[in-house]
Each structure stands twice: as structure tokens, then as C-alpha cells.
Amino acid sequence: MKVIICGAGRVGYGIAERLAQEGNDVSVIDTQASLISAITETLDVSGHVGHGAHPEVLAKAGADQADMIIAVTLFDEVNMVACQVAHSLFGVPTKIARIRSQSYLAPEYSDLFSRENLPIDVTISPEVEVGKMVLRRISYPGATDVVRFSEDRVVMLAIECMEDCPVVNTQLRQLSELFPDLNATVTGIYRDGHLSVPSSQDELLTGDLAYVVCDRDHTRRTLSLFGHEEQEAARIVIAGGGNIGYFVAKAIEDHQPRTRIKIIENDRERAVLVADKLRNAVVLHGSALDQKILMQADIENADLVVALTNNDQINILGSVMAKKLGCKQNLVLINDPSYQEFTKSLGIDAHINPRAVTISGILQHVRKGRIRAVYAVQHGSAEVIEAEALETSPLVGKPLRETDLPDGVRIGAIYRDKTFIRPDGNTRVKAKDRVVLFAKAEAVRHVEQLFRVSIQFF
Known part of the structure; x- marks a missing residue:
């Protein structure tokens, strides 16, 4: 498969790495020569310095032969125009764009990304995901x-x-x-x-x-x-009132009104805005590294601190400090992979890697066959995949013990007629079943084959 990736940042690099490892023909475009140099030196991809929405740059990257364009630059407008140009001038079949601004994704503007307007097949919102x-x-x-x-x-x-x-x-x-x-x-x-x-x-x-x-x-x-009896948090302190922090606080207010929420936001204007939008949450203006602010947030009685600022150091240090002051648990947003290796030794209970979440969302649409969902674990060492079984699939009809599953694959569940089925050796997969399985990275291409549409299907 020929894929063009616009944007050689962390997400673009991660997608290029996965697709190149699987033998795809990958071209990466970025305005920064240093990023293109780094990605071409370490990965088996071709690189092009230039603007991802410019026709001549897309042409050099082979857009006329491309099966897919994935636009993940830092700018929504560049991503949208790159998809439009790829569609209008080169007829690229599948177009995926990362869109950060929530105003583009508002329900009342849902027709924006239609084929007649902006022909984008899939929009990925990192903040929402x-x-x-x-x-x-x-x-x-x-x-x-x-x-x-x-x-x-x-x-x-x-x-x-x-x-x-x-x-x-x-x-x-x-x-x-x-x-x-x-x-x-x-x-x-x-x-x-x-x-x-x-x-x-x-x-x-x-x-x-x-x-x-x-x-x-x-x-x-x-x-x-498994020995985990932790209770769901009733008192939560959120560090960071940006798009993610506000999204989380609003969802908790709407669906768990008994949960007490306090937000710490360093930008005064943003703090005022968030306070106006939320009904019950208490918003404090200050830094999550300020011990006085943490005490004002009643951190010693909090069940959970969730650090969601755009600064990894603040998230890590603030959440560690919160636990030292008496908060029971912490959950931290960490962008830099190098920090993720020693979170446990610092006293961080759980962390979220935004890049991994975004890459998983995109891989779902890259995978061949009837793949409905994909989630990558352990830096892409394996994937949890949900796929729909077709009549022609070799999985269908026989007991699982007689099925020649690829090495590195284990089926975890079968979902049929809104019913969960725990598989065993006697279980038979039926057509239209949804199969949720765990597959190591080297087995993913074999899983795709298991769920691809065969010519017999037509």
C-alpha cells in the first residue's frame, strides 16, 4: 500500500514506523528539513521537505499512486487542505486528517467533512480521544x-x-x-x-x-x-483546564454529578472561561506545582489527581507532589516517551500517552480486512483488534481448537447478537461475529488475511 503522511512529528513518525515495518510504501512530508532527515535516516521511508498541502510537493511524494493520505501536521487547516488537494487533483481514495479545533467538529457542522464539501473520510480529534x-x-x-x-x-x-x-x-x-x-x-x-x-x-x-x-x-x-479493590474516585483534582481538562470535567459533571471536581489552571483567562462553562466544579487560578494552590484544592482529601497540562514536567512533578500531600492516586498525561520508562519509580500510578491513543485511532482505518477497531499496546509490540468475521474467513465454522491460528494471536472474546461469548476450544465462529483478539506486531498481517474479503464473497 502506498501511503503519504503529512507531518513528521511524534504522531507522524509513529505511524510511519508502524507502516514501514509492515512493508508499505511510505512517503513523509514536512516543512522542517531536520525532521525529514531524522525520519529517513532511521526508517525505510522516503522524505520530502515542503508544505503538505502544496500540489507540487504531493506530486513529488507520489500522490497520483497513493492509496491513502494521513495529514497529521500541527495545523488543522493544512491537514484539511492537504486532503482536499489529494482528492481533487490526485484522486487519493482514503483521506485521514487530525483536527484539533473543536469548532470544526461541532455537531451542527457535521456536513463540513462530506465528499461534496471537504472530502475527508476520517477525522481524528486527539483531545477528544x-x-x-x-x-x-x-x-x-x-x-x-x-x-x-x-x-x-x-x-x-x-x-x-x-x-x-x-x-x-x-x-x-x-x-x-x-x-x-x-x-x-x-x-x-x-x-x-x-x-x-x-x-x-x-x-x-x-x-x-x-x-x-x-x-x-x-x-x-x-x-x-486480580487483587484490585480500589473504589471509584469521589473527589478529583484536575491539573490543567485546557481542552482535555475541560472535556473530562464536563463529562463527569454530566454523567457523575455526585463526583466533586476541582480544577487548577495557570492561565487566568482560561480559568475564568472554564469556570463560566462548568456548573459545579471549583476552578482555582495557579500552578499545579504551587503547594499552596494544591492545599487550597484540598489535595490531602482527594481520591485522585489527574494531570492534564501540556507540560510533561508539570504533570509529573505536580502529581508526585499531590501524592506526597495525601492524594490517594494519580493519573498523568505524558507526551515524551522517554519519561514513560520511569513513571513507576516516581510514584505515578498510571499514565496516558496521547501519541499512542492517536496512532491507534488511525491504525484502525489503515488495517486491511473487516477491522472495526485497533488499539496498540507496549509501544506497538502488539495490538488488540476487533474484526468482523465473513463467511469466507477460515475461522468460520470449525471449532477453534481445529483452527490454525497464527502464532502470537489469542482470541479474547466473540460478540454475537449483542451477547458476549468467552471462547474455548469448542467455540465456533459464525459469519458476522465480531472477534476481539490480541496479536503481536509480527502477526498483525496474518490477522488481516483472516478477515479480508475473499473473491468468493461476491
Whole structure:
């Protein structure tokens, strides 16, 4: 597949890295020569210095042969025009744009990105996607990562196995025998820096991070089984009243009115604006690094501090300080991957990588076959994938134990007629089933083949 990526920043680099590893023909465009030099030196991609919306630059990048353009520059308008030019002049079939400004995405302007107006097939809003991720983390205390699939009925939880975890040193098949009515399957294990797909004979050890696919109605019980009994936060302090902070606070006000929210915002004008828009939240003007401001926010009695400023250092230091002052838990937004490696040693309970969230949203539309959702874990070492089974799929009809699944793949759930099915060796996949599975990066292309439309389908 020929793909053009406009923007060689962190997100553009991440997408280019994934697509190049999978053997795609990738061209990257950016106005900064240093970024193009860096990406072409480290990845098997072609680079072009120039403006991503200019026709001659797109032409040099091979737009006339491109299957897809992914516009992820820092500027919404450049992304939109790049897609328009790619459509009008070069007939590029699939156009994806990152759009940050919420005014473009307002429901009353939903026709803006239609084929007749601005022909963009997919818009990705990082702030909204990250905001939703923050809300999911708040809803499932004890999980270090949370993603929903299949009309929100299937949930993937990343759960750390603590010393008092009841399920350690027990074979996974025994867990199924001990808890036959628990709709949950361990699909991946991250241990000592290595990610693996377990078999039924494998065991969980203390310190493991288990990727568990479960029924939405069984999430609390699953977390409890892994030794996590944390209660949902009733008092939350949000550091940062920007787009993400406001989105999170507004959603909590609308859906969890009993939760007390306090926001710390360093910009006075923004603090006033946010205070006017929210009904019940208390907004404090000041820095999340100011101990007096934290005390004014009653941080010693808070259940959770969520650090969502656009500065990693403030997020990290502010959340560490908040815990020192008595806050029970913290959740931190971290952009720089180099900081993410030592969060645990600093006392950070959970963190969110905005780049990973955005890349996962884009990969969903890059994947071939009937792929409905994708979420990358452990810096792209594996993906949790939701795919629709077609009549021609080799998965359909036979018991799973007789199916030749690719190495590095484990099926976590089947969603059929609004019902969760925990798979075992006797389970048969039917056409139109949604299959949620865990696949290591090297197995993803085999998964795509399993769910591609065969010529027999027509």
C-alpha cells in the first residue's frame, strides 16, 4: 500500500514506523528539513521537505499512486487542505486528517467533512480521544489501561499482578475451571520487558502486566480477582483546564454529578472561561506545582489527581507532589516517551500517552480486512483488534481448537447478537461475529488475511 503522511512529528513518525515495518510504501512530508532527515535516516521511508498541502510537493511524494493520505501536521487547516488537494487533483481514495479545533467538529457542522464539501473520510480529534481515555481510566480504578470494543460491551483491561494477587502461580486453564462463569480471558502478558501471548498452560507471576479481555459487566469482578479493590474516585483534582481538562470535567459533571471536581489552571483567562462553562466544579487560578494552590484544592482529601497540562514536567512533578500531600492516586498525561520508562519509580500510578491513543485511532482505518477497531499496546509490540468475521474467513465454522491460528494471536472474546461469548476450544465462529483478539506486531498481517474479503464473497 502506498501511503503519504503529512507531518513528521511524534504522531507522524509513529505511524510511519508502524507502516514501514509492515512493508508499505511510505512517503513523509514536512516543512522542517531536520525532521525529514531524522525520519529517513532511521526508517525505510522516503522524505520530502515542503508544505503538505502544496500540489507540487504531493506530486513529488507520489500522490497520483497513493492509496491513502494521513495529514497529521500541527495545523488543522493544512491537514484539511492537504486532503482536499489529494482528492481533487490526485484522486487519493482514503483521506485521514487530525483536527484539533473543536469548532470544526461541532455537531451542527457535521456536513463540513462530506465528499461534496471537504472530502475527508476520517477525522481524528486527539483531545477528544485522550479525554475519553482519561474517563475510562477514572471509571476502572486498578487498571493501568482500558479500551472498549463491540458497542462498549467488550473491555480490554491491563492489570498489574501485585504481591497479594490471588491468581498468580496458577495455570490459566485452571482459572477457567475455578471461575467458569467469569467472562474474562488473559490474552497477553508483559513480563520483564517482554510481551508474550500465553497458552492455557502458562501462569501469571507477581509483577506481570496482564492484558485481559472481558465482558463489560464482569470488569469489577475481574479487577477484584486480580487483587484490585480500589473504589471509584469521589473527589478529583484536575491539573490543567485546557481542552482535555475541560472535556473530562464536563463529562463527569454530566454523567457523575455526585463526583466533586476541582480544577487548577495557570492561565487566568482560561480559568475564568472554564469556570463560566462548568456548573459545579471549583476552578482555582495557579500552578499545579504551587503547594499552596494544591492545599487550597484540598489535595490531602482527594481520591485522585489527574494531570492534564501540556507540560510533561508539570504533570509529573505536580502529581508526585499531590501524592506526597495525601492524594490517594494519580493519573498523568505524558507526551515524551522517554519519561514513560520511569513513571513507576516516581510514584505515578498510571499514565496516558496521547501519541499512542492517536496512532491507534488511525491504525484502525489503515488495517486491511473487516477491522472495526485497533488499539496498540507496549509501544506497538502488539495490538488488540476487533474484526468482523465473513463467511469466507477460515475461522468460520470449525471449532477453534481445529483452527490454525497464527502464532502470537489469542482470541479474547466473540460478540454475537449483542451477547458476549468467552471462547474455548469448542467455540465456533459464525459469519458476522465480531472477534476481539490480541496479536503481536509480527502477526498483525496474518490477522488481516483472516478477515479480508475473499473473491468468493461476491
